[in-house]
Amino acid sequence: MNRTLYALCGADKSRPFSPHVWKTMLSLAHKGLDYDTRAVGFTQIPTIENGATTLVPVLRDGDLLVRDSF
Numbered sequence: 001m002n003r004t005l006y007a008l009c010g011a012d013k014s015r016p017f018s019p020h021v022w023k024t025m026l027s028l029a030h031k032g033l034d035y036d037t038r039a040v041g042f043t044q045i046p047t048i049e050n051g052a053t054t055l056v057p058v059l060r061d062g063d064l065l066v067r068d069s070f
């Protein structure tokens, strides 16, 4: 697996609650692309990928870092 999607979660790490992350999940499912989900809380977002973003979703796809759901 070389794709990692950072998804906003609360106490329950199995339930991402960001609609922007959902858009990315739906797009990946539509394309039939596998990925791992990495749950992050609000305060962890600035630490993702060495501070690459202040918002999620962020998708690490091999060497490529994709920000913004659109």
Ligand SMILES: N[C@@H](CCC(=O)N[C@@H](CS)C(=O)NCC(=O)O)C(=O)O
Pocket: 008, 018, 019, 020, 021, 042, 045, 054, 055, 056, 057, 067, 068, 069, 070
């Ligand atoms: N235009 C962005 C918006 C992303 C966005 O607003 N993400 C929110 C979660 S729904 C976020 O990361 N908020 C973090 C914060 O406000 O600290 C996209 O479509 O991906």
